[in-house]
Structure formats: C-alpha cells, structure tokens
Amino acid sequence: MTRSKVGAAVRGAVATAFITSLLSTSALAAPPVDLSKWSPEYVKSVAGTKDFDTAADCAKVTPLDYKGRVTLWYQGVFEGDPDILRQNYKEFFEAFRKTYPNIVLEDQGITYNDLLDKFRTALLGNAAPMVVRLQILGGTEFAAKGYLQPLKPEDIGYTSEDFWPGAMKAVTWDGVTYGVPTNNETMGFIWNADIFKRAGLDPEKPPATWDDVVKYSKQIHDKLGISGYGLVARKNAGNTPYRFMPQLWAYGGGVFDEASPDPTYKEVELGSAQSKAALQASYDMYVRDKSVPVSALTNQQADNQPLFLAGQLGMMISHPSDYNVMLDLQKKATGADAEKAQTVIDNMRYGLIPAGPDGKRAVVFGGSNIHILKPEYVDGGKVDEPAAKALICMWTSPEWSLKLAWVGSNPGNLNGFLTKWMKTRLETTPFLDVTTSMLPYGVPFPALPESPEIMNIIVPDMLQNALTGAMTVDQSADDAAKKVKDLMAGGGL
Amino acid sequence: MTTATGRAEPSRTTPRGEPGALRAMWQHRVDYAYVLPSIVVMLIVIAYPIYYTIDLSFYKTPPSLQLRDKIFVGMENYTAILSSDVFWRVTWNTVVWTVGSTVFSFMLGFGAALALHRDFFGRGVMRAILIIPWVISAVAASYIWKWIYHSDFGVIGAVLVGLGITSRPPNFIDNVDTVLPALIVVNIWREFPFAMIMMMAGLQTVPDQLLRAAKVDGANTWQRFWHVTFPHLSSVSTVTILLLAVSNFNSFIIPWIMTGGGPSNASHIWITHIYELAFGRQRWGVASAYSVLLFLILMTLGYFYVRALGGNESKDRGT
Numbered sequence: 001m002t003r004s005k006v007g008a009a010v011r012g013a014v015a016t017a018f019i020t021s022l023l024s025t026s027a028l029a030a031p032p033v034d035l036s037k038w039s040p041e042y043v044k045s046v047a048g049t050k051d052f053d054t055a056a057d058c059a060k061v062t063p064l065d066y067k068g069r070v071t072l073w074y075q076g077v078f079e080g081d082p083d084i085l086r087q088n089y090k091e092f093f094e095a096f097r098k099t100y101p102n103i104v105l106e107d108q109g110i111t112y113n114d115l116l117d118k119f120r121t122a123l124l125g126n127a128a129p130m131v132v133r134l135q136i137l138g139g140t141e142f143a144a145k146g147y148l149q150p151l152k153p154e155d156i157g158y159t160s161e162d163f164w165p166g167a168m169k170a171v172t173w174d175g176v177t178y179g180v181p182t183n184n185e186t187m188g189f190i191w192n193a194d195i196f197k198r199a200g201l202d203p204e205k206p207p208a209t210w211d212d213v214v215k216y217s218k219q220i221h222d223k224l225g226i227s228g229y230g231l232v233a234r235k236n237a238g239n240t241p242y243r244f245m246p247q248l249w250a251y252g253g254g255v256f257d258e259a260s261p262d263p264t265y266k267e268v269e270l271g272s273a274q275s276k277a278a279l280q281a282s283y284d285m286y287v288r289d290k291s292v293p294v295s296a297l298t299n300q301q302a303d304n305q306p307l308f309l310a311g312q313l314g315m316m317i318s319h320p321s322d323y324n325v326m327l328d329l330q331k332k333a334t335g336a337d338a339e340k341a342q343t344v345i346d347n348m349r350y351g352l353i354p355a356g357p358d359g360k361r362a363v364v365f366g367g368s369n370i371h372i373l374k375p376e377y378v379d380g381g382k383v384d385e386p387a388a389k390a391l392i393c394m395w396t397s398p399e400w401s402l403k404l405a406w407v408g409s410n411p412g413n414l415n416g417f418l419t420k421w422m423k424t425r426l427e428t429t430p431f432l433d434v435t436t437s438m439l440p441y442g443v444p445f446p447a448l449p450e451s452p453e454i455m456n457i458i459v460p461d462m463l464q465n466a467l468t469g470a471m472t473v474d475q476s477a478d479d480a481a482k483k484v485k486d487l488m489a490g491g492g493l
Numbered sequence: 494m495t496t497a498t499g500r501a502e503p504s505r506t507t508p509r510g511e512p513g514a515l516r517a518m519w520q521h522r523v524d525y526a527y528v529l530p531s532i533v534v535m536l537i538v539i540a541y542p543i544y545y546t547i548d549l550s551f552y553k554t555p556p557s558l559q560l561r562d563k564i565f566v567g568m569e570n571y572t573a574i575l576s577s578d579v580f581w582r583v584t585w586n587t588v589v590w591t592v593g594s595t596v597f598s599f600m601l602g603f604g605a606a607l608a609l610h611r612d613f614f615g616r617g618v619m620r621a622i623l624i625i626p627w628v629i630s631a632v633a634a635s636y637i638w639k640w641i642y643h644s645d646f647g648v649i650g651a652v653l654v655g656l657g658i659t660s661r662p663p664n665f666i667d668n669v670d671t672v673l674p675a676l677i678v679v680n681i682w683r684e685f686p687f688a689m690i691m692m693m694a695g696l697q698t699v700p701d702q703l704l705r706a707a708k709v710d711g712a713n714t715w716q717r718f719w720h721v722t723f724p725h726l727s728s729v730s731t732v733t734i735l736l737l738a739v740s741n742f743n744s745f746i747i748p749w750i751m752t753g754g755g756p757s758n759a760s761h762i763w764i765t766h767i768y769e770l771a772f773g774r775q776r777w778g779v780a781s782a783y784s785v786l787l788f789l790i791l792m793t794l795g796y797f798y799v800r801a802l803g804g805n806e807s808k809d810r811g812t
Binding site for chain 2: 117120121124141144145146147227233234235236237293294295296297298307312449450452453456457460461464465467468469470487490491493
C-alpha cells in the first residue's frame with residue numbers, strides 16, 4: 001500500500017478516533033501537536049519545525065555539573081531488533097555521560113521477556129536499581145504494590161500534555177502518576193507482495209478484515225505450500241498478546257472492556273461470543289487450514305523474521321523496524337540466499353492492521369515507561385533523585401525519546417515529532433507512516449496489576465489450549481475467562 | 494587428625510543423650526569450632542530458606558500486594574494444589590519425565606560403559622566424543638535441539654521430508670502428545686554420559702580373577718555379566734540412578750528453554766511450574782507449597798541415597 005493510499009484511507013477515521021481518545025482524558029491543555037489533524041501528511045508537515053536543546057532543558061532539572069550516581073535497568077534491545085537501535089542506545093549512554101560527566105551511570109539492559117521476572121526478584125531482596133524502564137504492561141503492578149515513587153512529566157521539566165493521553169493512563173494508578181512514557185508504539189501489517197501475486201492475490205492490497213487474513217492465509221498455503229500468516233502463540237512472550245489482542249478487539253471481544261473509550265475493567269469479556277470468534281479465526285488458521293507455522297506455539301516474532309526473509313511466510317504483524325531487521329539479516333546471507341532475501345525486501349509492503357467484521361480496527365498501544373524506585377527497595381537503600389531525574393529528563397526528551405524509538409516505535413514525548421530528527425527518520429525509514437497511522441487505533445493494555453499474568457500467561461494459554469485441541473474453542477475461552485475472574489478475585493491457581 | 498585437646502579417642506559406645514555424650518562433645522569442642530563456620534553458613538543459606546519457604550506456603554500473595562503484605566490462609570494453598578487438575582497433570586509429567594529420563598539415561602550409559610570397557614582401537618576418542626553432551630552448556634544444547642526439532646524447518650523434519658518418508662515435517666514440540674517424549678530424548682542425550690562415567694568407574698572395581706574363574710567354570714558372556722559383573726555394580730548403579738533421579742526431578746533448563754512448559758502445559762514439570770507460579774504469576778505462597786512438597790519427595794530420595802551410600806561403606810568394610 002502506498003503512503004498516499006494509507007493516508008487517504010485513515011485520515012478521517014484517525015482524526016475522529018483521536019479526538020475521542022483525547023476527550024476521554026482530562027487533558028485540556030494543548031499538546032505540542034494538533035491531534036485532531038493526525039495523519040501521515042500532518043506528521044510529515046510538522047517534522048523539523050522546532051529545535052530543542054536537550055542539555056539546556058535538562059540543566060533546568062538537574063545542573064549539568066551535578067555529582068552523583070544512578071543505577072538503571074531497562075528493557076533494552078533484543079535479538080529481534082535492528083542494529084541501528086543498538087547504535088542509538090550506545091549513543092544515548094555516551095551522550096548522557098558527556099552531558100553529565102560527574103554522574104556515574106550504571107546501566108543494565110535486560111530483554112523484554114526477562115525483565116519483569118528479574119525486577120520482581122530484585123524487589124523482594126530490596127536490591128532494585130534506582131531507575132527502571134519497564135514495558136507498558138508492567139508499571140501498574142509495581143505502582144500498586146507501592147514500589148514506585150510518584151513521578152510525573154512536570155517533575156522533569158515537561159508537561160503531561162507532552163505525552164500521549166493513553167500512555168499517561170498506563171503510568172497512573174489510583175489517581176497518582178508513577179512514571180513518564182519513553183516511547184509508544186503501534187504495529188502495522190506486513191506482507192510479501194510477491195507471495196501475494198504468486199498466490200493469485202492482489203499484491204498491493206492487504207487483507208481488509210481478519211476474516212480476509214484467514215482466507216488469504218489459506219490461499220497462500222494451498223497455492224504455494226508455505227505459511228500464510230505469522231501466528232504467534234508462545235507463552236511468556238510479549239509478542240503473543242501484541243499479535244492476538246488486535247484480533248480479539250477487532251472482533252469486538254476483549255479481556256475486559258479495555259477497548260472502549262472509558263474502560264472500567266469490571267466485566268470479563270473473554271468468554272463472549274466476539275472473543276470466541278477471534279479465537280476461532282486463529283483455530284481455523286492453525287488447525288483447520290494448517291496455513292500458519294506449526295511452530296507458532298513455541299515461536300515468537302524473532303522466529304518469524306527469518307521465515308519472512310526466506311520467503312516462507314506471507315503476512316505478519318510487526319514494527320516498521322522489521323524492514324531494518326530484514327536488511328540486517330540480508331547482509332548476513334550469502335549467494336542465492338542473499339538474492340532471495342533482497343527479493344523479499346523489495347516486495348515488503350506495510351499496511352494497516354485488518355479490521356473486524358464490523359469495521360473495528362485496533363492495535364496494542366504499547367511502549368515503555370520509566371520510573372524511580374522508592375529508596376527502601378533500592379540496592380544500598382538510597383536513591384539519588386537529581387541524578388535519576390537527569391537521566392529520565394534526557395531519555396524522555398524530544399530528542400532521545402525519538403532517537404531511542406528510531407525504527408521500532410514512536411517518541412513518547414510528542415515534541416519528538418517536531419524535531420529535525422523526525423524529518424530524517426521519515427526520510428530514511430520506510431513504512432513509518434503506517435505505524436504512526438495506527439497510533440489512534442491503539443488500545444492500551446488494562447492498567448491493572450494483574451495485566452502481566454493475563455497477557456503473558458492466561459491469554460497465550462487460551463490460544464494454546466484451543467490450538468492444540470486440549471480444549472475446544474468455547475472451552476478454552478470460557479476457561480480463560482474463569483481464570484481472569486479468579487485472578488481478579490484474588491484467587492485461582 | 495590430632496585435635497588441639499590432645500585427649501583420647503572418645504568412646505563410640507556412649508549412648509546418645511547421656512552425660513557421656515556431652516562430655517564427648519566437650520572433648521571435641523575444637524573440632525566443633527572448626528566446623529562451626531560451615532554450620533552457620535549452612536543455616537543461613539539452607540535452613541533459613543527452608544523455614545521461610547514453609548512459612549510462606551501458608552500465605553496468599555495476590556499480584557497487587559507486596560510480599561510483606563501477604564495474607565495468612567493456613568493449608569489453603571496445599572488443598573488448592575491437591576485439588577487442581579494442573580497439579581495432577583504436572584505431577585504425571587514429572588513422573589514420566591523423571592522415570593523416563595533416569596531409566597533410559599542409565600541403560601544407555603551402562604551400555605556405553607560396557608562397550609567402552611573392552612579394549613579396542615579408538616576407545617579413548619569414543620569416550621571423549623560420548624562425554625560431549627554432558628559437558629556442553631545445557632542452555633546452548635536446548636537452543637540447538639529446539640532448532641533440530643523445529644516443527645517447520647527442523648533438521649529432522651528436513652531429512653525425513655527429503656528422504657520422502659513424510660510429506661510434512663513431524664511435529665515434535667508443538668504437539669501435546671509428543672512434546673514430553675521429545676524433551677526426554679534431549680535429556681537422555683545430555684545425561685547418559687554421566688551414567689556412563691559412573692558405570693565405567695564401577696566396572697574398574699569388578700575383580701578380574703572372579704571373571705576368569707567364572708570363565709574357567711564354563712560361564713558364558715551373559716552368565717559372567719549377570720552373576721559376576723552386575724552384582725558388583727549394584728551399589729554404584731543404585732547411587733547413579735538416585736543421582737539421576739534427583740537431577741531429573743530438579744530439571745529446569747531443557748523444558749523451560751525449549752517449550753516454556755507448553756504447549757498447553759503438556760511439558761510443564763514441577764520445577765518449571767513452580768518457577769512460573771512464583772516469577773511469572775507471583776503466587777509465591779502456592780509456589781512455596783509446591784516447593785515444600787517437592788522438598789519432601791527429594792528428601793525421601795536423599796534418604797535412600799544416603800542409605801545406599803551407607804550400604805556401600807558397609808560392603809567396603811566387609812561388615
């Protein structure tokens with residue numbers, strides 16, 4: 001799909017959805033970008049219109065000659081990320097040490113799937129770092145438990161309106177803000193135009209609905225003998241909810257009512273007919289049509305990437321960064337493999353994630369937030385607040401919240417869209433407009449302490465129970481609904 | 494060793510609990526002082542965690558509360574575990590995993606030891622090669638086997654499809670029926686060298702003259718093995734089997750890395766399930782109750798292990 005087509009297709013809906021999203025928050029102050037005009041064209045038009053001096057801005061929070069020490073754990077780069085992101089992280093830490101030469105920074109990057117476990121364990125032994133950058137799913141749990149210090153954008157020189165309203169909801173527990181969003185992401189839909197063509201599908205037209213995904217996946221598999229859609233159903237892997245929840249919401253289902261503008265999280269919806277329809281679609285692809293990778297139950301997205309590059313997978317949900325990942329992987333290939341990989345890269349297309357039967361489109365509003373721990377849970381029993389705030393100020397600045405989300409995400413700080421680096425990013429990163437176009441359809445995970453268990457264990461278990469035949473679709477959805485109810489009531493195994 | 498007290502060896506016949514025992518302890522006070530640091534460390538790193546785990550097993554730990562705010566629920570965690578379908582499924586998986594891995598690792602290891610006990614050209618090289626699975630990292634091995642088994646692009650699948658034996662790669666680890674046997678095969682591959690080494694050491698102790706005498710008496714190969722070799726290996730076999738059983742009961746790396754206990758809990762064994770309950774779901778209380786049950790089972794195995802060792806010592810002393 002071309003950029004103009006994407007823009008034309010989404011402009012109206014995007015603006016409406018965004019206004020709704022905005023009105024559902026208390027944010028009445030003007031954000032730095034006009035959310036009512038949100039479209040790929042608008043994003044391009046505002047890029048490069050404002051200059052920021054990160055060091056000068058952060059100096060107002062913590063003097064640049066401040067002497068101190070800060071420890072940081074962050075959900076960092078992992079095997080599925082492109083090399084450019086590794087480089088940007090390296091540059092950020094170099095820049096921080098140069099800007100604050102007297103602050104000793106001890107940083108530790110931990111992968112998405114390991115961070116929560118490790119952080120929880122450290123907290124039990126009062127051995128946590130002073131600052132932690134967590135996936136959006138995790139913050140509420142630790143805020144509810146009282147591990148985090150209240151921290152809002154105003155504490156580090158920004159305003160709450162500088163950040164996505166949905167992201168601010170994810171760092172708020174019981175009316176108190178406990179962190180600052182670093183980046184926010186919505187994924188897009190990727191397909192291989194060459195595979196589409198060979199399977200008799202329109203190479204430039206992605207599936208419009210999830211029912212089409214099921215149909216296209218079958219057609220690709222039947223005609224070419226390869227996997228159609230890159231289903232992911234591994235347990236304890238962040239990739240699974242990021243790929244299944246958009247499907248669940250599009251069919252009108254949900255764990256609770258998280259896809260509604262003002263969620264209450266009171267009623268469990270996993271057992272609803274709509275949720276079962278979404279699960280049935282996965283079942284149809286995996287069991288009935290056998291049109292997706294058999295290894296979906298043990299794989300994650302990092303396993304789908306080489307399949308896609310090898311021309312063995314027709315469609316998948318992912319970030320724009322997958323384009324860069326493909327380029328990285330292609331560089332490592334040799335001979336005929338390299339040529340084949342290049343063909344796949346040339347045929348990569350990005351579009352909006354398909355809608356449900358009634359036109360409802362949704363995507364996980366993901367990302368990460370950064371938090372400061374209470375001293376009693378920190379290794380050594382002390383938190384150097386000025387040093388911690390200096391670090392957070394730099395990380396969430398327009399400059400670095402953009403650069404650290406270069407290809408896989410979007411800046412948490414909306415001012416990032418105005419920077420000259422955003423302009424460069426748009427010029428150098430293909431398909432970025434698709435993911436920015438998906439942002440208004442973003443649905444945050446339920447802001448509940450139980451969310452990690454629901455998303456990382458109960459939802460994947462539901463998928464696995466249905467896909468392995470351990471339970472029927474109805475039984476597995478009902479079983480998952482019961483588990484969520486038990487969990488919310490404080491019980492259950 | 495002579496102690497600093499320089500006193501006579503205490504009487505072994507002093508009944509425990511009588512004043513003589515105290516006197517003996519007093520006479521050995523320097524010996525006790527020597528081992529005291531170890532005892533203190535053991536208390537800190539073993540006794541306290543055991544106490545804490547038992548204590549925690551009587552509490553509920555909801556995800557919204559810190560551990561210090563845990564709620565006392567008495568035996569509820571134990572009853573919840575014992576009445577849970579998952580518990581029985583995981584227990585069955587654990588039994589299959591432990592027994593399957595132990596028996597086949599032992600048999601394969603024993604067979605390899607017997608083969609390598611004979612003198613032949615290249616025996617040293619063979620021995621070195623067969624030890625490789627045991628010395629390489631379990632984490633690395635798990636990732637390699639995951640790709641060997643891969644349900645779409647695994648090596649085994651590619652070979653079978655290439656030879657025209659199957660039209661689609663076999664589904665080893667994404668299938669609830671085959672996943673556990675597939676993991677057991679990996680575990681056997683990794684553990685049999687340990688059994689092989691143990692049994693090779695045991696074979697060195699079989700007296701040659703007995704084997705020769707049996708041969709002179711007309712015993713065939715099987716009879717020499719069954720009536721001479723095997724009885725001499727009973728103690729080392731028992732110890733090897735017990736060590737393998739304990740190790741398998743405690744296995745974590747292979748099932749966790751290869752499948753994470755899935756699909757649909759089909760490869761969850763106790764240890765992986767406890768890990769998921771504790772660190773993935775923060776059910777510290779339930780996980781502790783599971784751990785207590787596991788502890789009791791392992792202690793029972795440990796008891797038999799110590800008894801087996803005691804039996805060996807008695808035999809060695811000829812008593």
